[in-house]
Amino acid sequence: MSKTKIGALWEDKEVLFDLPFIYLKLRPGEKIFDRIEPIEDTKGNTGSKGRMIVTNLRIIWHSMSSPRINLSVGLNCIQSTSTRVVNSGLRGSTQALHMLAAYRSSRYEFIFTNLSPSCVRHYTSVSGVHKAYAASRPYRDLKLRSAIIHNKQLRILPLERICLNEHSIWNLSSESGNLGTMVITNVRVVWFADINDSFNVSMPYLTIESISTRDSKFGEALVIATRPSSGGYVLGFRADPRERLHSLRDELQELHRAYCERPVLGVEMTWNEQPSKPPTDDIEELEEIGEPRGEMGPNLYLASQLAQYKSDNEVQPVYNAYLGLAIEPLKEGFTLKSLFEVQTSS
Structure with a gap:
């Protein structure tokens, strides 16, 4: 594996x-x-x-x-x-x-x-x-023709923010192309047609394999390739005027790179009440x-983990008469005996 x-x-x-x-x-x-x-x-x-x-x-x-x-x-x-x-x-x-x-x-x-x-x-x-x-799921799944647009505006997800809103972007999936709008956020790339906003695509950065420019029958095009696990789509876009294409590609590549370093996966939890423990x-x-x-054993393993997380203030060692050494103060609930005792499940 x-x-x-x-x-x-x-x-x-x-x-x-x-x-x-x-x-x-x-x-x-x-x-x-x-x-x-x-x-x-x-x-x-x-x-x-x-x-x-x-x-x-x-x-x-x-x-x-x-x-x-x-x-x-x-x-x-x-x-x-x-x-x-x-x-x-x-x-x-x-x-x-x-x-x-x-x-x-x-x-x-x-x-x-x-x-x-x-x-x-x-x-x-x-x-x-x-x-x-x-x-x-909209944070992680590629969506085609979904209900993501309302009154020509993208329905924003809770952790999402719009970075670019680009008009006059052609989707090259048909012979003549479709004129539309590309909305670029910190989570995904969305395109929708101006005359029919139900004709749309939402591509989370998580699903995108590469962003580049290449020649097409419509001239130079922005090409977004998605991962095989997300369908392996290759989508082409053209910008008017064409001089915007390279700067748009660079912006997308930078946002994609930033997302890969610190992904926003969308799963958030709010505890309505304190659990019993x-x-x-x-x-x-x-x-x-x-x-x-x-x-x-459980005590030794837990103690080794707790020792990795220290407070902002440096902890001063204290002298332990039993060991004859200066040691870090023990966490509450631990004794020297429990730290050296190997436990096995019964």
């Missing part, structure tokens, strides 16, 4: 198992909404405590005793979420998150059990993020998942 973190988006469209750590790192634009533990993958890894990570693109689960055992479920693959009473290897008969997913010709069933009594955050987080993902304070600030270091 060969993936690229700056190329086509795959994290939301695939179901994968036992991935190398590099494929569990967050891609540009991916962010964590929730981290929940301990969670048991009751169907695939019963009896093993793990951590669930909910991002704006996928659901990640990994074993805490052996992080090499993991799975990544793209939000686009999820068909349904519900609750079901199951027999957990660690909790016995209990209610769990039941999730159905599909990838290519395969169908998958996942059952995740929260080992913390009376905690349903794993269900509310997954179902909420999945709904937010489904409602934000709120997400940790550093969830929204995390840029990547901490790399597992060998076979760590």
